[in-house]
Amino acid sequence: MSSPAVAFARQNQPRFLSELKALLRIPSISTLPEHKADCRRAAEMLSAELKRIGMENVRILETEGHPLVYADWLQATATPTVLCYGHYDVQPTDPLEEWLSPPFEPEERNGNLYARGAVDDKGQVWAQVKALESLLAEQGKLPINVRVLFEGEEEVGGEGIAKYVASKPPELKADFALVSDTELFAPGLPTLCVGLRGMIYTEIEVRGAKTDLHSGMYGGAAPNPFMALAQILARLKDENGHILIPGFYDDIIPPSPEELSAWRNLPFDEEHYRITEVGSKQLVGEEGYSVLERTWARPTLEVHGMPGGFIGAGAKTVIPAKAVAKVSMRLVPGMTPQKAFEQYSSFVKKIAPAGVDMEVRLIHSGDPCLIRVDNPYIKAATRALHEVWGRETVFIRSGGSIPIVGDFWRHLGLPSVMMGFGLPDDNIHAPNEKFNIRNFELGIESLIRFLEETAR
Amino acid sequence: MSSPAVAFARQNQPRFLSELKALLRIPSISTLPEHKADCRRAAEMLSAELKRIGMENVRILETEGHPLVYADWLQATATPTVLCYGHYDVQPTDPLEEWLSPPFEPEERNGNLYARGAVDDKGQVWAQVKALESLLAEQGKLPINVRVLFEGEEEVGGEGIAKYVASKPPELKADFALVSDTELFAPGLPTLCVGLRGMIYTEIEVRGAKTDLHSGMYGGAAPNPFMALAQILARLKDENGHILIPGFYDDIIPPSPEELSAWRNLPFDEEHYRITEVGSKQLVGEEGYSVLERTWARPTLEVHGMPGGFIGAGAKTVIPAKAVAKVSMRLVPGMTPQKAFEQYSSFVKKIAPAGVDMEVRLIHSGDPCLIRVDNPYIKAATRALHEVWGRETVFIRSGGSIPIVGDFWRHLGLPSVMMGFGLPDDNIHAPNEKFNIRNFELGIESLIRFLEETAR
Numbered sequence: 001m002s003s004p005a006v007a008f009a010r011q012n013q014p015r016f017l018s019e020l021k022a023l024l025r026i027p028s029i030s031t032l033p034e035h036k037a038d039c040r041r042a043a044e045m046l047s048a049e050l051k052r053i054g055m056e057n058v059r060i061l062e063t064e065g066h067p068l069v070y071a072d073w074l075q076a077t078a079t080p081t082v083l084c085y086g087h088y089d090v091q092p093t094d095p096l097e098e099w100l101s102p103p104f105e106p107e108e109r110n111g112n113l114y115a116r117g118a119v120d121d122k123g124q125v126w127a128q129v130k131a132l133e134s135l136l137a138e139q140g141k142l143p144i145n146v147r148v149l150f151e152g153e154e155e156v157g158g159e160g161i162a163k164y165v166a167s168k169p170p171e172l173k174a175d176f177a178l179v180s181d182t183e184l185f186a187p188g189l190p191t192l193c194v195g196l197r198g199m200i201y202t203e204i205e206v207r208g209a210k211t212d213l214h215s216g217m218y219g220g221a222a223p224n225p226f227m228a229l230a231q232i233l234a235r236l237k238d239e240n241g242h243i244l245i246p247g248f249y250d251d252i253i254p255p256s257p258e259e260l261s262a263w264r265n266l267p268f269d270e271e272h273y274r275i276t277e278v279g280s281k282q283l284v285g286e287e288g289y290s291v292l293e294r295t296w297a298r299p300t301l302e303v304h305g306m307p308g309g310f311i312g313a314g315a316k317t318v319i320p321a322k323a324v325a326k327v328s329m330r331l332v333p334g335m336t337p338q339k340a341f342e343q344y345s346s347f348v349k350k351i352a353p354a355g356v357d358m359e360v361r362l363i364h365s366g367d368p369c370l371i372r373v374d375n376p377y378i379k380a381a382t383r384a385l386h387e388v389w390g391r392e393t394v395f396i397r398s399g400g401s402i403p404i405v406g407d408f409w410r411h412l413g414l415p416s417v418m419m420g421f422g423l424p425d426d427n428i429h430a431p432n433e434k435f436n437i438r439n440f441e442l443g444i445e446s447l448i449r450f451l452e453e454t455a456r
Numbered sequence: 457m458s459s460p461a462v463a464f465a466r467q468n469q470p471r472f473l474s475e476l477k478a479l480l481r482i483p484s485i486s487t488l489p490e491h492k493a494d495c496r497r498a499a500e501m502l503s504a505e506l507k508r509i510g511m512e513n514v515r516i517l518e519t520e521g522h523p524l525v526y527a528d529w530l531q532a533t534a535t536p537t538v539l540c541y542g543h544y545d546v547q548p549t550d551p552l553e554e555w556l557s558p559p560f561e562p563e564e565r566n567g568n569l570y571a572r573g574a575v576d577d578k579g580q581v582w583a584q585v586k587a588l589e590s591l592l593a594e595q596g597k598l599p600i601n602v603r604v605l606f607e608g609e610e611e612v613g614g615e616g617i618a619k620y621v622a623s624k625p626p627e628l629k630a631d632f633a634l635v636s637d638t639e640l641f642a643p644g645l646p647t648l649c650v651g652l653r654g655m656i657y658t659e660i661e662v663r664g665a666k667t668d669l670h671s672g673m674y675g676g677a678a679p680n681p682f683m684a685l686a687q688i689l690a691r692l693k694d695e696n697g698h699i700l701i702p703g704f705y706d707d708i709i710p711p712s713p714e715e716l717s718a719w720r721n722l723p724f725d726e727e728h729y730r731i732t733e734v735g736s737k738q739l740v741g742e743e744g745y746s747v748l749e750r751t752w753a754r755p756t757l758e759v760h761g762m763p764g765g766f767i768g769a770g771a772k773t774v775i776p777a778k779a780v781a782k783v784s785m786r787l788v789p790g791m792t793p794q795k796a797f798e799q800y801s802s803f804v805k806k807i808a809p810a811g812v813d814m815e816v817r818l819i820h821s822g823d824p825c826l827i828r829v830d831n832p833y834i835k836a837a838t839r840a841l842h843e844v845w846g847r848e849t850v851f852i853r854s855g856g857s858i859p860i861v862g863d864f865w866r867h868l869g870l871p872s873v874m875m876g877f878g879l880p881d882d883n884i885h886a887p888n889e890k891f892n893i894r895n896f897e898l899g900i901e902s903l904i905r906f907l908e909e910t911a912r
């Protein structure tokens with residue numbers, strides 16, 4: 001590890017950490033209108049720093065929501081171009097009383113830095129900026145061409161960046177994307193996320209009577225939209241977690257035997273996961289599939305809420321005129337949102353009980369994504385991580401979605417390298433969010449070595 | 457119809473109507489704390505009028521909520537004692553913008569008196585008071601012993617009167633109750649309600665994970681409380697409206713062939729009911745039972761709301777830690793709330809899917825009720841109604857519950873005569889509530905003649 005840039009980073013680590021704390025003090029909560037100016041302050045701090053370290057064409061791009069930050073450095077020849085992505089906005093802080101130190105007053109405890117946004121995603125954004133600074137400071141140039149695009153709406157849907165990416169601007173022309181918003185599978189275990197589930201998020205609205213009715217007067221003759229929804233939902237997924245929509249599983253591309261074998265070697269204990277993460281009396285799901293397969297490589301169908309009727313305390317005897325089920329399905333490689341929604345909505349309409357009208361709405365959708373591990377950028381990342389962490393890199397998937405990864409692929413043709421340095425217990429979106437300080441350091445070194453390796 | 461009291465009522469009808477309007481101008485909305493003083497004003501107006509017309513022992517009885525009004529006249533010998541019941545509180549008025557005239561400014565239109573509380577129940581309470589006045593004014597005495605008990609919490613659960621009745625005070629010693637809070641089956645058709653469904657109102661709470669989880673990360677392995685509830689509910693009632701709880705129908709006492717035959721002769725058209733009252737594309741329920749049987753003489757199981765999870769606009773991908781279904785069952789004669797709840801809760805626990813914990817709670821309950829039509833008070837009512845309306849009385853049931861009727865029976869041993877003069881389209885609990893003015897007049901005459909007939 002003879003990189004001078006890594007040496008620079010090590011020498012300047014205390015300053016890097018101190019600067020990160022300054023960024024964390026800005027309460028850039030994207031979902032709360034009263035923090036709109038804070039979001040802009042965070043964007044401005046990032047653009048000022050990108051200018052200071054020597055990036056070019058630095059600018060703030062307006063959106064209908066919070067602004068994007070763009071920068072580039074394109075003086076390398078005959079090398080690939082990377083698009084670095086992260087987000088400067090953070091989740092709200094409630095319940096505030098559960099924080100051991102105030103969320104916007106960063107505090108070091110036990111080798112961790114505690115603050116809202118520490119790991120999701122300001123710490124990882126700052127690691128990217130500090131890797132670029134180390135390379136520019138030590139060598140006056142970058143090993144490859146670099147574009148940077150930070151957003152401030154990741155926690156509220158990312159509409160601004162999605163529109164911008166979909167417009168395919170020349171500023172985003174690149175060969176691959178570097179997305180720093182993920183985590184290690186376990187402490188000290190270098191990890192690349194190479195697969196994401198897609199999704200369709202839907203609503204089923206069932207209407208019975210023309211108005212709310214009294215269940216004493218009409219119960220037994222008037223259709224009950226909640227009962228109709230229960231009957232529909234119970235026919236969508238059986239008690240073994242198997243989805244009953246005809247053809248739903250037909251196009252799934254299963255993980256390769258090598259990938260499944262690698263997953264079996266991951267340090268993962270289902271009972272420990274049940275107790276510490278889920279806390280239910282038992283886990284559920286499809287027989288014959290491990291928990292990692294169920295959550296990474298199998299589709300699921302979940303109900304998130306059922307608006308309508310009476311939800312207060314006590315007893316109101318209403319047969320509501322309508323009720324809604326908010327239902328989403330996670331999709332895996334081989335499936336498409338369009339086909340999944342067609343299969344789902346036509347089946348739901350087919351099994352609708354008598355007496356009710358129904359509407360099935362698609363609220364939003366995202367493609368599943370699978371990165372080939374034999375692409376040169378993943379290979380470069382693997383080499384860099386091995387060198388920095390001293391262990392073989394594991395390739396994992398995530399059961400969730402990172403919409404921007406799908407957007408980068410669909411609109412710009414960019415495969416993403418999802419290299420992140422969080423830990424599973426970092427409390428993202430929860431009180432006492434933290435970033436392990438050693439992971440912040442090794443993250444910067446990993447990013448430096450990764451960019452250097454991609455130039456080879 | 458040579459009753460001098462009836463003649464008195466006819467002569468004084470304009471005054472009676474004018475007095476009723478004064479009562480209707482008091483916005484005695486029991487559910488809104490800001491109308492607490494108005495409820496008391498309504499109680500005071502009633503007690504003052506009861507005193508004025510010659511009732512004795514008139515007093516306002518305090519409860520933890522709105523007060524009761526008591527009065528009696530017990531100078532008749534060797535005759536039965538009636539307990540007259542009604543309520544002076546009214547429903548809220550929203551949506552206010554749909555009222556054609558302000559809810560607390562009574563207005564006559566097309567032979568109807570429009571105001572909140574016109575028929576439910578101030579108009580019917582006033583009819584009782586005016587019947588008593590007519591009898592006392594013309595004859596200086598009442599044909600039988602009379603006790604009066606008006607409440608001001610019927611629209612909010614009737615807790616005060618329920619406690620008072622349960623204490624079995626000597627003031628409520630009587631032979632039967634006269635409950636004036638029901639309606640005619642059709643215009644001009646004298647009607648006695650002789651059966652009410654009982655009910656149990658419950659909550660099923662299902663808990664899966666220890667905290668809300670992200671459906672991307674955990675979907676497929678963590679239990680989903682809404683899906684568990686859907687599976688449970690779908691197994692409680694089939695798509696033909698048949699309740700699947702073992703033993704649930706075992707103890708039902710079906711209506712007699714005579715009662716069923718009488719129901720078939722009622723002016724009731726299922727298609728008209730579907731279109732004008734329910735408005736669904738078809739009616740639902742048990743095959744082989746008419747709509748009147750389904751709603752009057754068969755139990756039902758209804759879902760009223762399903763609190764929990766995410767019910768806002770848009771897409772939040774949460775697997776909620778818990779969800780609740782608010783489920784009630786209407787019970788018919790032969791069934792008891794206790795046994796029904798035992799059957800229901802043990803079945804629900806038995807069919808609970810794996811992975812979840814569950815609690816089944818009883819929120820409240822009420823007994824079903826069936827009045828024998830051969831009791832002398834029902835016979836007297838039938839004679840009086842026939843005389844006043846010129847048609848045979850029909851005996852109907854109601855699918856709803858009138859808890860006080862059960863309380864009068866259980867605690868005081870009183871059968872109730874449910875004689876009311878509303879119409880099915882009187883918009884109770886809705887904008888533009890009305891009372892047909894001719895029904896108000898004939899109601900007073902019917903009550904006079906009923907009391908006279910019970911003395912025979």
